[in-house]
Amino acid sequence: MKVLVVGSGGREHAICMAVAKSSQVDKIYCAPGNAGIAEYAELVDIKAMEFDRLVSFAKDNCIDLTIIGMDDPLVGGIVDVFEAEGLRVFGPRKNAAIIEGSKAFSKDLMKKYGIPSAAYENFDDPEKALEYLETANMPIVLKADGLALGKGVLICQTLEEAKEGVKSIMLDKQFGSAGNKMVIEEFMTGREVSVLCFCDGTTIKPMTSAQDHKRAKDGDQGLNTGGMGNFSPSPFYTEEVKKFCEENIYSKTMAAMKAEGRDFTGVLFVGLMLTPDGPKVLEYNARFGDPEAQVVLPRLQNDIIDVINACIDGKLDKIDLKFEDNACVCVILASDGYPLKYEKGFKITGMENFKNVPGRYLFHAGTKFNENGDIVTNGGRVLGVTATGKTLKEARANAYEYVDLVDFKNKYYRHDIGKAIDEA
Ligand code: AMP
Ligand code: GLY
Numbered sequence: 001m002k003v004l005v006v007g008s009g010g011r012e013h014a015i016c017m018a019v020a021k022s023s024q025v026d027k028i029y030c031a032p033g034n035a036g037i038a039e040y041a042e043l044v045d046i047k048a049m050e051f052d053r054l055v056s057f058a059k060d061n062c063i064d065l066t067i068i069g070m071d072d073p074l075v076g077g078i079v080d081v082f083e084a085e086g087l088r089v090f091g092p093r094k095n096a097a098i099i100e101g102s103k104a105f106s107k108d109l110m111k112k113y114g115i116p117s118a119a120y121e122n123f124d125d126p127e128k129a130l131e132y133l134e135t136a137n138m139p140i141v142l143k144a145d146g147l148a149l150g151k152g153v154l155i156c157q158t159l160e161e162a163k164e165g166v167k168s169i170m171l172d173k174q175f176g177s178a179g180n181k182m183v184i185e186e187f188m189t190g191r192e193v194s195v196l197c198f199c200d201g202t203t204i205k206p207m208t209s210a211q212d213h214k215r216a217k218d219g220d221q222g223l224n225t226g227g228m229g230n231f232s233p234s235p236f237y238t239e240e241v242k243k244f245c246e247e248n249i250y251s252k253t254m255a256a257m258k259a260e261g262r263d264f265t266g267v268l269f270v271g272l273m274l275t276p277d278g279p280k281v282l283e284y285n286a287r288f289g290d291p292e293a294q295v296v297l298p299r300l301q302n303d304i305i306d307v308i309n310a311c312i313d314g315k316l317d318k319i320d321l322k323f324e325d326n327a328c329v330c331v332i333l334a335s336d337g338y339p340l341k342y343e344k345g346f347k348i349t350g351m352e353n354f355k356n357v358p359g360r361y362l363f364h365a366g367t368k369f370n371e372n373g374d375i376v377t378n379g380g381r382v383l384g385v386t387a388t389g390k391t392l393k394e395a396r397a398n399a400y401e402y403v404d405l406v407d408f409k410n411k412y413y414r415h416d417i418g419k420a421i422d423e424a
Pocket of ligand 1: 118141143150153155185186187188189192214271282283
């Protein structure tokens with residue numbers, strides 16, 4: 001069969017790698033992809049939001065299955081557009097992807113169906129939001145309602161900071177129209193865990209857990225980023241926590257979406273915080289995480305095409321999801337200065353060290369071919385150096401060994417990805 005993957009980051013690289021392992025797949029295309037993805041897929045020069053062009057490409061090239069990796073096209077309704085043309089596609093429809101597209105929607109859903117999450121209020125009037133803050137406890141969390149590249153969340157320590165935050169989200173539109181509405185939420189403490197779940201509209205099957213590192217600098221300092229590295233599984237996601245989440249979060253979310261007439265098919269990303277009062281939902285995303293996919297998919301033992309087909313056909317209950325009994329760590333190599341200002345266009349060396357080494361992966365996030373055919377840096381997050389190991393400690397040592405083998409000017413990375421596991 002022929003598969004088209006839509007997206008261009010490390011997540012889509014990991015998806016293409018998993019799809020390439022399937023004996024059912026003869027040919028993979030990726031639109032628009034990146035230089036690393038070219039190892040598995042033919043790159044197609046169409047952007048993820050060009051729905052009509054993607055549909056035409058899928059028809060002209062007899063694509064059997066399209067997998068949507070990114071949030072923007074999902075929230076924008078790409079699945080509906082493909083389905084209307086009779087094309088087979090994996091991801092939630094627009095009316096279900098809203099679970100990521102609107103934080104106000106997801107908070108209301110959780111409240112209505114008793115899914116544990118932080119206390120909150122939604123606002124579409126900045127004056128009312130400012131008034132509410134006067135009597136609220138600090139710290140407090142402000143969230144732009146819409147998509148904001150994972151950056152639309154402000155954690156404010158003081159009333160002044162919170163007032164500034166409301167102004168920058170709702171009046172100055174720091175995150176554009178994502179800030180037309182906002183959520184003001186109780187500040188929670190605890191460890192964070194990400195759990196990606198396959199969903200067929202009725203059945204939900206959680207994958208192995210992962211833990212992201214969102215801050216730019218060692219010791220969880222610096223600005224929030226799209227993610228500087230992560231590991232899987234999380235030792236803090238115990239059997240007890242898992243059982244609680246299965247009973248109180250995953251199945252309840254599926255049932256809630258169904259009850260709302262918004263059956264969710266695709267991958268539901270549940271961002272959890274393990275608070276002193278038990279696990280609570282921080283956020284939902286309507287897709288694989290990035291870089292969560294990079295540590296979860298290398299451990300997936302099933303043929304991903306079987307699982308995706310089961311999701312689309314409503315037969316996920318027939319699938320027994322299996323993950324390798326090992327661990328995986330991904331360290332992001334970024335351009336120094338990310339997430340603010342950084343230079344790009346630098347040649348990357350040492351990539352050949354990963355070739356044909358089992359359990360070592362170099363997922364490309366922001367790379368491209370230059371006019372000489374060399375692979376150069378092309379973004380804030382550049383590469384995800386990923387390694388498996390029998391234990392998390394071994395995987396971490398393996399990942400950092402390989403971090404030293406690949407180089408480019410202004411290479412920047414955190415040195416403490418997975419350090420938390422020492423406390424487990
Ligand atoms: P989100 O995009 O909603 O996951 O938020 C991004 C990050 O902000 C999360 O990964 C947390 O680290 C932090 N965060 C979000 N909501 C809260 C909250 N209610 N309390 C504490 N931290 C939060
Ligand atoms: N790693 C967080 C995300 O994919 O949104």
